[in-house]
Amino acid sequence: MESEKKRVLSASFNITQQLHAAFSEIKEKFEDHLTSINENTNEIQANYEYLCELDAKMEKINERLDQIQMFLGSHGFEAEEKPVFNIDPLTKSEQEVFLVLYTLDGTKDHITYADVAKRTGLTEELAMGYIDSMIGKGVPINRQHRQHRTLLKLNPYFRTMQTKENILKLDQKTLL
Numbered sequence: 001m002e003s004e005k006k007r008v009l010s011a012s013f014n015i016t017q018q019l020h021a022a023f024s025e026i027k028e029k030f031e032d033h034l035t036s037i038n039e040n041t042n043e044i045q046a047n048y049e050y051l052c053e054l055d056a057k058m059e060k061i062n063e064r065l066d067q068i069q070m071f072l073g074s075h076g077f078e079a080e081e082k083p084v085f086n087i088d089p090l091t092k093s094e095q096e097v098f099l100v101l102y103t104l105d106g107t108k109d110h111i112t113y114a115d116v117a118k119r120t121g122l123t124e125e126l127a128m129g130y131i132d133s134m135i136g137k138g139v140p141i142n143r144q145h146r147q148h149r150t151l152l153k154l155n156p157y158f159r160t161m162q163t164k165e166n167i168l169k170l171d172q173k174t175l176l
Contacts, residue, residue, distance in 0.1 A: 085158060088137040095170055096120055097130040098139065101154055102162065110144065110151030 069079060090098060100119040104111045116127040131152065135141050140155035154162075 083140075083155075083157065085140065085161065086138055090134060090137065090139075094130050094134050094137075097122075097127060098134060099170070101131075101141065101152060102159065110153045112149055112151060116152070 073079075097116060097120060100116050101111065104115055104119065113124045113127050113131070116122070116131070117124045120127060122130070131141060140158045142153045142155060144151045144153075
């Protein structure tokens with residue numbers, strides 16, 4: 001009976017030691033996790049402070065720009081309003097007509113529907129229809145009427161912006 005008690009106490013002691021070891025391991029993992037959370041929190045706080053500093057500097061720059069703009073305005077200088085182009089997507093055929101307008105525009109003062117038709121293989125009426133459609137979609141094409149002919153020219157600012165930014169999102173397949 002005495003040996004039975006010793007065996008039970010020994011088993012109980014072993015279980016207690018195992019539980020103690022398991023809890024110590026869990027505690028150690030929680031402490032590591034807590035340390036990681038604290039480090040991340042410190043990093044987030046440092047980034048937030050840096051962003052606040054940047055925001056304050058940006059605000060100062062904006063104030064300075066406003067002062068410069070007011071100074072220039074009081075001395076006869078006016079800010080140039082640049083147009084914003086909101087253009088609906090063009091069909092593949094409209095893109096081809098646009099490219100003809102775009103490339104010929106740089107070589108001549110103005111071009112005609114006949115020039116566009118000749119370069120695209122379309123009839124003048126069809127070229128006219130595509131150009132009207134492009135104008136309806138927001139492409140700024142200037143038309144002048146001289147000596148019973150319609151002369152076409154892209155808005156120069158739009159032409160420059162198209163070169164820089166590909167406003168019409170022309171794809172490589174159309175360009176080939």
